[in-house]
Amino acid sequence: MKRSLFVFIIVALFFSLPQSGKSQCKGYAKKICKAELSPFTHDGNYHAAILTEGEEAELYKTFYSDQEYRIAICGAIGQSNVEFKIVDAHRNELYNNRNDDYTNVWDFKLDSSQQLKLVVKVLKAEDETEEPQSGCVAIMFGFKVK
Amino acid sequence: MANNFYRFKFAMAFMLIIISALVIGCKSGGKGDKEPVFDVDMEEIDEALFDNINQAKQIFYSMPSPLETAMLVRSAGAPYNEDLLNPTDNAGNYTTNCSMALNLGIYTCDLSFASLYDQTQTSISYMSAAKKMADGLGILDAISEETLERLEENVNNREMIMDIVSETFMNSSSYLQENDRQALSSIMLVGGWVEGLYLATKLVDEDSFEGNKLVTRIIDQKLSLNIVMKMLEDQKSNPDVATILTDMNQLKAIYEKISVTTSKITTSKDEETQVTTLKSETRNNFTPELFAELSAKVESLRESYIL
Numbered sequence: 001m002k003r004s005l006f007v008f009i010i011v012a013l014f015f016s017l018p019q020s021g022k023s024q025c026k027g028y029a030k031k032i033c034k035a036e037l038s039p040f041t042h043d044g045n046y047h048a049a050i051l052t053e054g055e056e057a058e059l060y061k062t063f064y065s066d067q068e069y070r071i072a073i074c075g076a077i078g079q080s081n082v083e084f085k086i087v088d089a090h091r092n093e094l095y096n097n098r099n100d101d102y103t104n105v106w107d108f109k110l111d112s113s114q115q116l117k118l119v120v121k122v123l124k125a126e127d128e129t130e131e132p133q134s135g136c137v138a139i140m141f142g143f144k145v146k
Numbered sequence: 147m148a149n150n151f152y153r154f155k156f157a158m159a160f161m162l163i164i165i166s167a168l169v170i171g172c173k174s175g176g177k178g179d180k181e182p183v184f185d186v187d188m189e190e191i192d193e194a195l196f197d198n199i200n201q202a203k204q205i206f207y208s209m210p211s212p213l214e215t216a217m218l219v220r221s222a223g224a225p226y227n228e229d230l231l232n233p234t235d236n237a238g239n240y241t242t243n244c245s246m247a248l249n250l251g252i253y254t255c256d257l258s259f260a261s262l263y264d265q266t267q268t269s270i271s272y273m274s275a276a277k278k279m280a281d282g283l284g285i286l287d288a289i290s291e292e293t294l295e296r297l298e299e300n301v302n303n304r305e306m307i308m309d310i311v312s313e314t315f316m317n318s319s320s321y322l323q324e325n326d327r328q329a330l331s332s333i334m335l336v337g338g339w340v341e342g343l344y345l346a347t348k349l350v351d352e353d354s355f356e357g358n359k360l361v362t363r364i365i366d367q368k369l370s371l372n373i374v375m376k377m378l379e380d381q382k383s384n385p386d387v388a389t390i391l392t393d394m395n396q397l398k399a400i401y402e403k404i405s406v407t408t409s410k411i412t413t414s415k416d417e418e419t420q421v422t423t424l425k426s427e428t429r430n431n432f433t434p435e436l437f438a439e440l441s442a443k444v445e446s447l448r449e450s451y452i453l
Contacts, residue, residue, distance in 0.1 A: 026320045041308045044211040044315035049204040061208035062369040064218055088411050094424060108422040113366040143214060145308055146221040
């Protein structure tokens with residue numbers, strides 16, 4: 001009886017772990033990352049994932065002309081920096097936060113609407129010698145209400 | 147001997163690459179910066195952008211949210227017309243998960259639209275209608291009674307209202323994603339997007355078609371439709387998503403008649419404001435006839451979603 005209970009608890013914990021990670025990610029995006037958008041208004045979309053050092057995520061979005069946007073990328077993965085770049089359809093790199101000391105926000109506007117790709121990569125921490133760490137990465141967008 | 151032959155072939159290939167690069171380089175430099183070159187079709191761009199898509203661990207297709215969609219209509223100078231909104235009385239008609247998800251997106255877009263025009267009482271009614279949809283989908287606490295109270299307390303604070311709308315939408319979409327109901331989350335986004343497109347097409351002043359900002363916004367949705375298709379294709383094993391994908395294909399057939407070309411993007415950063423401008427120009431062949439065809443299709447799709 002005790003053994004079955006133990007197995008049940010282990011199984012329940014196993015299945016609840018990813019869920020718990022997702023919930024923590026949502027809390028992180030909502031409480032920490034959203035604040036980075038201020039004074040822009042958050043568009044209401046939610047994009048977050050658990051990433052490990054060295055892993056990448058990609059996001060495709062249309063940005064509209066005459067709007068001012070802020071992108072906020074937040075990562076909670078130990079000491080690791082999160083690199084992000086914006087790429088157009090010609091694979092031209094329009095922005096890379098590596099050139100801005102890995103800042104987590106970027107403000108921009110467009111003369112004409114464009115579909116762009118955002119590539120986010122969790123870099124390996126320099127002093128990291130142990131197992132690669134994982135954590136939540138949230139990508140949020142804000143715009144100025146006109 | 148064989149070694150020498152391979153070295154020779156390698157050297158020849160290398161020289162060919164260098165010569166090609168020089169020729170291409172010379173060609174692109176020859177035009178100068180004064181006149182943008184409109185040589186890239188948006189459809190080619192779309193395909194190029196999605197190349198090598200499977201290399202990343204996680205792929206996101208970010209649709210314009212109902213709030214952003216409504217804001218795009220407003221910022222294009224469209225007038226407010228409450229008669230166009232989906233009546234809140236219809237909320238009781240939606241009993242399936244698919245219709246509730248679609249109309250959660252539609253009511254959130256209508257709510258955002260009313261809020262942006264400071265229509266406070268209408269905003270409160272539409273927040274209640276959206277709450278009915280969220281509750282019906284079992285989205286716990288996405289829109290609580292407290293949310294409605296906060297909305298009422300801040301009727302004169304548009305910024306705060308926008309914040310509340312954005313928060314409730316994020317609660318709904320994150321809840322659906324966390325609980326492996328991505329299909330419903332996508333359907334909700336499509337509902338909001340179609341509603342925004344419907345409002346935009348209805349609010350265009352057809353007497354001033356040329357240079358109309360709202361018309362530009364409608365053309366721009368060709369880009370977002372591409373993302374809608376990719377997002378839905380990922381989940382087409384869901385029968386509701388498959389049906390909506392068929393609808394979107396009908397819309398795509400019309401959008402494909404609109405040719406949009408764009409010039410190369412260059413960047414320029416304002417050191418004072420720290421805002422970067424992505425400079426480019428686009429051209430299109432949109433006509434009042436194509437607009438009428440698109441407008442009729444959007445209306446019939448939207449009609450089928452709200453009934």
